[in-house]
Amino acid sequence: MAFEKLAGDPRKLQPLLPKFPGKVTMATANPISDIPTPSAPPITGLLVCLAPMPEEQLGSVLANLTSSFPAEDLVVATPDTFSTDSWPGIRFIPTPATNASWTLTASDFMHAHQLASENEARAILMLGPGSSSLRSSALRDLGNTVLDGSADLAVPCYDLPARAGLINSAILYPLSRALFASRVRFPLAVDLGLSRRMAERLAMGAQRFAATNQSEALIWPINEAAAAGLLTREVDVGPRATPQPSETDINAILASVTGSLFADIDAKAAFWQRPRFLPPPRGPVPFAPSTDAAADVAPMLDAFRLAYTNLQEIWSLVLPPNSLLGLKRLYVTDGAEFRMQDGLWARIVFDFLIAYRLRTINRGHLLGALIPLYLAWVASHINITVSGTNPERHIEAVAAAFEADKPYLVSRWRWPDRFNP
Amino acid sequence: MQNILATMLQEGPNQNAAPAYIDNASVWRHMSDALHQSLYRVLSLLIAILPGILAFFVALAIFTVIGMIASAVLRRGLSWVRFDDHLARSRGNAEWTPATSPSALIARGSFWVCVLLGLIIGVSAFDASYASAATRPISLLPYLTHSVGAIFLLIAGSLIARFLARSVLIGAVNAHLQYARFLSLGVKWLVLVLTAAMVLDHLEVGGIVAELAFGILFGGIVLTLALAVGLGSRDLVSRSLESHVDRSGEHAVVPPNPPPTNGSESIRHF
Numbered sequence: 001m002a003f004e005k006l007a008g009d010p011r012k013l014q015p016l017l018p019k020f021p022g023k024v025t026m027a028t029a030n031p032i033s034d035i036p037t038p039s040a041p042p043i044t045g046l047l048v049c050l051a052p053m054p055e056e057q058l059g060s061v062l063a064n065l066t067s068s069f070p071a072e073d074l075v076v077a078t079p080d081t082f083s084t085d086s087w088p089g090i091r092f093i094p095t096p097a098t099n100a101s102w103t104l105t106a107s108d109f110m111h112a113h114q115l116a117s118e119n120e121a122r123a124i125l126m127l128g129p130g131s132s133s134l135r136s137s138a139l140r141d142l143g144n145t146v147l148d149g150s151a152d153l154a155v156p157c158y159d160l161p162a163r164a165g166l167i168n169s170a171i172l173y174p175l176s177r178a179l180f181a182s183r184v185r186f187p188l189a190v191d192l193g194l195s196r197r198m199a200e201r202l203a204m205g206a207q208r209f210a211a212t213n214q215s216e217a218l219i220w221p222i223n224e225a226a227a228a229g230l231l232t233r234e235v236d237v238g239p240r241a242t243p244q245p246s247e248t249d250i251n252a253i254l255a256s257v258t259g260s261l262f263a264d265i266d267a268k269a270a271f272w273q274r275p276r277f278l279p280p281p282r283g284p285v286p287f288a289p290s291t292d293a294a295a296d297v298a299p300m301l302d303a304f305r306l307a308y309t310n311l312q313e314i315w316s317l318v319l320p321p322n323s324l325l326g327l328k329r330l331y332v333t334d335g336a337e338f339r340m341q342d343g344l345w346a347r348i349v350f351d352f353l354i355a356y357r358l359r360t361i362n363r364g365h366l367l368g369a370l371i372p373l374y375l376a377w378v379a380s381h382i383n384i385t386v387s388g389t390n391p392e393r394h395i396e397a398v399a400a401a402f403e404a405d406k407p408y409l410v411s412r413w414r415w416p417d418r419f420n421p
Numbered sequence: 422m423q424n425i426l427a428t429m430l431q432e433g434p435n436q437n438a439a440p441a442y443i444d445n446a447s448v449w450r451h452m453s454d455a456l457h458q459s460l461y462r463v464l465s466l467l468i469a470i471l472p473g474i475l476a477f478f479v480a481l482a483i484f485t486v487i488g489m490i491a492s493a494v495l496r497r498g499l500s501w502v503r504f505d506d507h508l509a510r511s512r513g514n515a516e517w518t519p520a521t522s523p524s525a526l527i528a529r530g531s532f533w534v535c536v537l538l539g540l541i542i543g544v545s546a547f548d549a550s551y552a553s554a555a556t557r558p559i560s561l562l563p564y565l566t567h568s569v570g571a572i573f574l575l576i577a578g579s580l581i582a583r584f585l586a587r588s589v590l591i592g593a594v595n596a597h598l599q600y601a602r603f604l605s606l607g608v609k610w611l612v613l614v615l616t617a618a619m620v621l622d623h624l625e626v627g628g629i630v631a632e633l634a635f636g637i638l639f640g641g642i643v644l645t646l647a648l649a650v651g652l653g654s655r656d657l658v659s660r661s662l663e664s665h666v667d668r669s670g671e672h673a674v675v676p677p678n679p680p681p682t683n684g685s686e687s688i689r690h691f
Contacts (some may be wrong), residue, residue: 102691164689242691250690251595299597307594309602314587362584368591378688 045073046143047121049112050131052079062087064132068140077115081289084350093119102243103190104128106206107215113203116196123147124199128190129243138237146193151233153225154193155184158222159239162391163382169395170377171258171349178346178402179265179409181276182225184234186338187222188257190243193235194221201228218260227271234282254374255367262356269357273410278403285392304379307372314369318355323347330376340380342401349375349402350409358416470547477543484539492532499524540569571620580617583608598649607646612636 046069050061058080065074071089079097095111104126112124123146125139138156145154158165168186176187194202201224209217225232245253265272308331316324321400326344333339352370356363385391499505505522520533521529544565586609618635621627627634 003677161689163687165691167690242689244689244691254690291646303595303597306597306601310590311593314591362587363592365587368595370597378690382688 017292050078064136106209109202109206113199124194131240133241142193151194152198152230153232156237174399174402179272300375300379304376346401476546480543481539488532488535492528496528513652582612
């Protein structure tokens with residue numbers, strides 16, 4: 001009843017009843033002790049949760065928000081302290097800052113849900129670091145998608161340079177598309193639009209991590225929405241300055257991101273093993289201008305060759321002979337001709353996912369052994385795009401290879417000892 | 422022939438030839454008696470400790486059967502109460518490193534605990550019968566317990582050596598160090614040498630000789646690694662460090678604005 005009231009038209013909600021009608025949990029402790037809470041907070045249209053940012057960026061974001069939404073419908077939660085005199089119509093509430101600098105974590109989702117419950121917000125717009133680079137139309141589209149009830153989760157589609165977001169292109173997007181039947185291009189987006197029930201679902205997942213002192217763990221909204229049967233919609237937002245991890249060791253970050261996704265896939269195995277219908281693409285494959293500048297792939301190839309000579313015994317514990325043969329062929333390939341087949345990469349990722357589940361070797365070692373193979377894929381991708389192929393078309397081909405090899409993953413998942421080609 | 426010998430050996434006219442013959446016979450009898458007595462002692466000892474050996478095997482067999490029953494009961498009981506699911510929920514997404522489930526580990530552990538108990542009780546029984554049967558009060562039990570501890574030390578040390586070697590290998594490969602395998606082997610042998618020294622010390626074998634040998638060997642391995650890395654591969658280390666710094670700069674630079682589309686693009690993994 002509460003959802004119907006908030007949405008305005010109960011008929012819209014009838015086919016969208018959630019599979020897990022959980023209760024709306026109210027926050028039992030108000031972390032904002034010095035701010036007087038009104039006894040009956042007004043019903044808010046949109047709660048906007050901002051990441052810490054410099055004041056000039058904050059001003060830019062607030063200007064974009066006020067140009068997109070009525071000020072009286074906005075509640076902005078920010079950990080920054082600044083003068084609010086310039087924004088008289090907007091209600092500001094402080095929120096504790098988190099340690100994560102480049103993505104949304106479990107604690108962010110928990111805070112967002114708590115604030116939304118306290119302020120009776122109809123929808124939540126979470127903006128990560130660097131959101132001042134987003135256009136006001138992007139914020140409007142993201143917010144309105146969840147405000148009008150057409151979707152529970154609004155995920156942006158960024159217009160990034162051809163050689164940015166390579167981990168997303170290599171692993172996150174193909175896995176998400178193959179297993180959860182989602183064409184969302186950026187499953188780990190730093191900006192999200194959430195409905196109340198989507199926020200509740202994400203907060204439930206975040207609480208499990210918080211209970212084990214892992215408040216900085218990653219949450220995968222696409223996977224959660226798919227498992228809960230909630231609607232997801234992708235919104236084109238144009239270019240964005242993507243925040244980079246403060247940790248300079250890419251090995252550790254890649255291992256943590258990939259490990260988090262593998263763990264989430266492992267937890268939702270009962271869901272993704274069933275056949276899923278992939279929705280049609282929203283439009284033609286966008287043409288990302290591939291640069292003719294030859295990137296230096298030699299260090300990545302050297303890393304792959306060094307790993308091939310040293311990590312053979314570890315890879316042989318995880319990969320079947322077919323994949324090892326494919327890697328051997330790559331090892332003897334020259335730099336300019338270095339091309340990793342899409343099917344080979346898909347099977348490598350699937351085999352590592354299975355090894356992660358079976359704990360064939362220590363998981364930290366497993367994810368460390370994946371890094372040189374990822375660098376080999378990056379080198380291959382750059383070589384392909386330098387030769388004139390549209391980068392987005394190649395990424396779509398990789399994702400299609402993941403989809404095509406899903407039966408392989410399901411077979412090895414169910415019968416790990418019997419099916420090992 | 423004997424008379425001739427007796428005559429030849431006869432010292433005096435009045436000496437009688439019969440005592441020499443009697444001494445030879447008594448020597449053989451004495452030797453025979455001694456052999457018989459020693460054989461009797463061995464057989465007596467063997468017979469005395471046979472019950473101990475039998476008790477050892479009986480105790481081991483009984484406790485093995487008890488262990489199998491306990492393992493089966495625990496496995497069924499834990500799967501019935503969904504122990505694995507409860508544990509996974511309580512641990513959240515924390516990693517469970519072993520390859521087998523917690524309930525299987527508990528069941529297997531209970532079996533081996535029972536076997537170990539059977540071993541201890543069997544050895545105690547054997548030791549008691551051996552101590553009572555032996556003339557000297559030598560007890561085997563302390564040495565056997567030390568041996569068991571030494572075996573555990575050896576297993577633990579081998580596992581740690583393998584884990585650390587693999588960690589160093591993967592870390593060094595991802596750090597683009599050409600001597601990754603050499604480093605990994607060095608770490609592995611350092612841990613194995615340390616383990617061997619601890620085992621020998623635990624068994625009280627070698628004493629000061631083993632300690633000195635360990636010190637010399639350990640120090641030699643460390644010195645070799647230091648010389649190889651510091652002096653012998655100085656150029657490699659400096660090149661590796663320079664390329665590592667360059668790559669860190671390439672990966673970690675965070676342009677606040679989107680990079681220009683014309684000209685060269687840096688590779689951004691996120």
